[in-house]
Amino acid sequence: MLVLEARATQSATAAWLSPLLAMVLTALTGAVIFLAMGKTPGIALYIYFVEPLTSWSGLSEVAVKAGPLILIGIGLSLGFRAGVWNIGAEGQFIAGALLGSAPAVYFYDSVNPLILPAMLAMGVLGGMGWAAIPAFLKTRFNANEILVSLMLVYVAELLLVHLVQGPWRNPQGWGFPGTRMFPDVALLPMLFPGYRVHLGTLIAMAVPLLAWFVLTKSRFGFQVQVFGSAPLAARHAGINNHRMVWTTLLISGGLAGLAGVMEAASTIGQLMPKISPGYGFTAIIVAFLGRLHPVGVALAGTAIAVTYIGGEGAQISAGLPKAVTGLFQGIILFYLLAFDLLTRYRLVRIRRGERAA
Amino acid sequence: MELLIASIMTMMTAATPLVFAATGELVSEKSGVLNLGVEGMMLIGAVFGFAAVTLTGTPLAGLLVGSLSGLLAALIFAVLTLTLLSNQVATGLALTIFGTGLSALVGLDYVGETIVQIRAVHLPVLSDLPIVGRLLFGHDPLVYLAIVILGLSGWFLKHTRWGMILRAVGDSDGSAHAIGYPVIAIRYAAVAFGGAMAGLGGAYLSLVYTPLWAENMTAGRGWIALALVVFASWRPSRVLLGAILFGGITILQLNAQAAGFGIPGAFMSMLPYIATIVVLVLISRDPIRIRLNAPACLGRPFRAER
Numbered sequence: 334m335l336v337l338e339a340r341a342t343q344s345a346t347a348a349w350l351s352p353l354l355a356m357v358l359t360a361l362t363g364a365v366i367f368l369a370m371g372k373t374p375g376i377a378l379y380i381y382f383v384e385p386l387t388s389w390s391g392l393s394e395v396a397v398k399a400g401p402l403i404l405i406g407i408g409l410s411l412g413f414r415a416g417v418w419n420i421g422a423e424g425q426f427i428a429g430a431l432l433g434s435a436p437a438v439y440f441y442d443s444v445n446p447l448i449l450p451a452m453l454a455m456g457v458l459g460g461m462g463w464a465a466i467p468a469f470l471k472t473r474f475n476a477n478e479i480l481v482s483l484m485l486v487y488v489a490e491l492l493l494v495h496l497v498q499g500p501w502r503n504p505q506g507w508g509f510p511g512t513r514m515f516p517d518v519a520l521l522p523m524l525f526p527g528y529r530v531h532l533g534t535l536i537a538m539a540v541p542l543l544a545w546f547v548l549t550k551s552r553f554g555f556q557v558q559v560f561g562s563a564p565l566a567a568r569h570a571g572i573n574n575h576r577m578v579w580t581t582l583l584i585s586g587g588l589a590g591l592a593g594v595m596e597a598a599s600t601i602g603q604l605m606p607k608i609s610p611g612y613g614f615t616a617i618i619v620a621f622l623g624r625l626h627p628v629g630v631a632l633a634g635t636a637i638a639v640t641y642i643g644g645e646g647a648q649i650s651a652g653l654p655k656a657v658t659g660l661f662q663g664i665i666l667f668y669l670l671a672f673d674l675l676t677r678y679r680l681v682r683i684r685r686g687e688r689a690a
Numbered sequence: 691m692e693l694l695i696a697s698i699m700t701m702m703t704a705a706t707p708l709v710f711a712a713t714g715e716l717v718s719e720k721s722g723v724l725n726l727g728v729e730g731m732m733l734i735g736a737v738f739g740f741a742a743v744t745l746t747g748t749p750l751a752g753l754l755v756g757s758l759s760g761l762l763a764a765l766i767f768a769v770l771t772l773t774l775l776s777n778q779v780a781t782g783l784a785l786t787i788f789g790t791g792l793s794a795l796v797g798l799d800y801v802g803e804t805i806v807q808i809r810a811v812h813l814p815v816l817s818d819l820p821i822v823g824r825l826l827f828g829h830d831p832l833v834y835l836a837i838v839i840l841g842l843s844g845w846f847l848k849h850t851r852w853g854m855i856l857r858a859v860g861d862s863d864g865s866a867h868a869i870g871y872p873v874i875a876i877r878y879a880a881v882a883f884g885g886a887m888a889g890l891g892g893a894y895l896s897l898v899y900t901p902l903w904a905e906n907m908t909a910g911r912g913w914i915a916l917a918l919v920v921f922a923s924w925r926p927s928r929v930l931l932g933a934i935l936f937g938g939i940t941i942l943q944l945n946a947q948a949a950g951f952g953i954p955g956a957f958m959s960m961l962p963y964i965a966t967i968v969v970l971v972l973i974s975r976d977p978i979r980i981r982l983n984a985p986a987c988l989g990r991p992f993r994a995e996r
Binding site: 663 | 774776794910955957960966967975993
């Protein structure tokens with residue numbers, strides 16, 4: 334019979350193989366779902382997973398969507414490594430977009446190019462500020478950061494709706510909820526004429542490199558690694574629990590806030606009642622799928638972005654509902670978690686009557 | 691007076707889905723398993739329950755299908771965390787993401803549909819008594835069912851042999867296993883019960899509370915149910931208190947919005963979420979209380995060594 338035997342060290346091969354296996358099995362499961370919905374699986378799968386990569390505009394759209402996912406995913410992966418569960422990145426994304434957009438909303442006829450860096454900085458601060466709430470309540474009152482950060486997502490969403498319907502609503506907008514369009518100086522410059530890839534996409538691509546450097550070369554990176562794998566040892570080594578909660582929450586909140594303001598100041602160009610297709614939650618999947626490793630997160634963010642764009646394409650050309658994308662995201666994480674068993678255990682065959690050592 | 695009675699009645703309907711979901715999660719956590727997928731299981735229960743009523747025309751079928759679908763969703767979680775030893779926090783999040791996606795997809799055909807409603811009970815004489823008649827005997831049957839299930843769960847955990855075994859499994863899985871209790875099987879059962887209750891709570895939302903299906907209609911109630919378990923310090927009697935408290939806040943803010951005190955509606959709508967945070971802070975700042983009451987093995991995977 335087959336039994337599980339704990340591995341002495343985690344298998345590196347299995348660690349990289351399981352996300353790939355998870356993606357393949359998700360695609361196969363997708364084929365079954367498409368079949369059940371009366372679509373031709375081959376065509377649907379092609380639209381979802383391949384078509385976005387076959388044209389320059391498709392690639393540009395994938396990069397635009399991957400940006401926020403990677404930014405948020407990098408921040409979350411730092412926290413998850415250290416055992417700090419920030420799952421309210423969606424709220425920090427919105428908070429960053431709100432505070433970061435304030436200059437563009439109030440100085441809507443500005444021509445001062447300094448407005449953009451100011452907005453980006455305020456976006457980071459907005460995300461940090463929103464993440465500081467669970468950090469404070471966790472370190473001061475021991476309140477569970479999962480629940481607090483998640484509750485704040487709903488609060489941020491309601492705040493956004495209130496602002497774009499009330500005080501920040503475009504007076505020339507025929508009563509539709511939404512701010513004025515941002516002035517040109519408050520928009521991130523596009524990189525190529527005719528495509529939506531913008532400066533923010535480049536910034537998002539640079540962050541994984543920075544994170545990789547911090548993780549492997551800095552004292553803080555070392556502390557994060559130790560803290561996550563051996564909390565007790567970390568405490569003996571003098572790594573401060575509270576400081577770890579604060580740092581990881583502020584970094585992940587700041588990156589989510591940056592993603593938020595960059596989304597508002599690029600593809601959207603204003604604030605609307607809904608500015609995120611669930612980036613903050615999808616980034617949780619990106620972080621896990623990327624093995625909490627910066628390079629992995631960059632790859633996973635791109636892969637998930639393909640399914641977002643594929644989902645939009647499938648909606649238009651094959652009449653497939655957008656909700657399928659969300660279902661895929663849940664399934665891929667299930668498969669990944671299942672395969673993770675193989676990074677920590679190996680299957681060994683033993684004969685009847687014999688005991689595994 | 692009439693307004694007060696009506697408010698109390700709706701408060702109970704707002705509390706009922708929370709009672710269902712929190713009772714299930716409490717039993718699951720007592721066995722040592724933290725399932726963060728409550729929100730997802732509620733959404734699954736809500737959409738499948740709604741679909742079942744639309745197709746069959748019988749509310750009872752909706753409730754059964756709702757709880758059964760929640761149970762099946764919980765079993766996915768159980769296989770991953772209990773058999774395949776995956777991280778409970780990550781798997782619970784995955785279940786919520788999965789449930790959100792699945793329910794949105796299944797629910798596409800049901801947006802805007804109306805259904806046969808479950809009517810309030812009416813007992814001759816008793817329900818017609820002034821004031822107390824409606825307050826005590828005029829709710830819909832599920833309000834009573836939720837309270838009965840909560841009471842039975844409390845009794846089961848405290849006074850029955852298997853209830854004590856379940857708590858032992860949650861407090862010291864190693865010893866329970868050494869004595870010869872089937873740790874994994876008991877946890878499977880507890881997680882399945884949690885799923886069925888979350889599904890029932892979700893079905894209550896789409897069949898009785900609203901009653902219609904809308905994408906993401908649980909609006910965080912699954913997470914509030916999780917917070918309620920902490921608020922209750924894992925004691926069933928306090929789940930009811932907490933749920934009524936949250937039901938009260940929900941109704942209060944709805945009434946206040948209707949009355950229009952000049953406070954923007956969005957800020958009033960934030961109240962249940964902010965209240966959840968405040969309550970968590972108040973309860974959690976006493977670490978000894980948490981440590982005394984929380985199941986010691988909560989969230990830890992268990993694998994029998996031979």
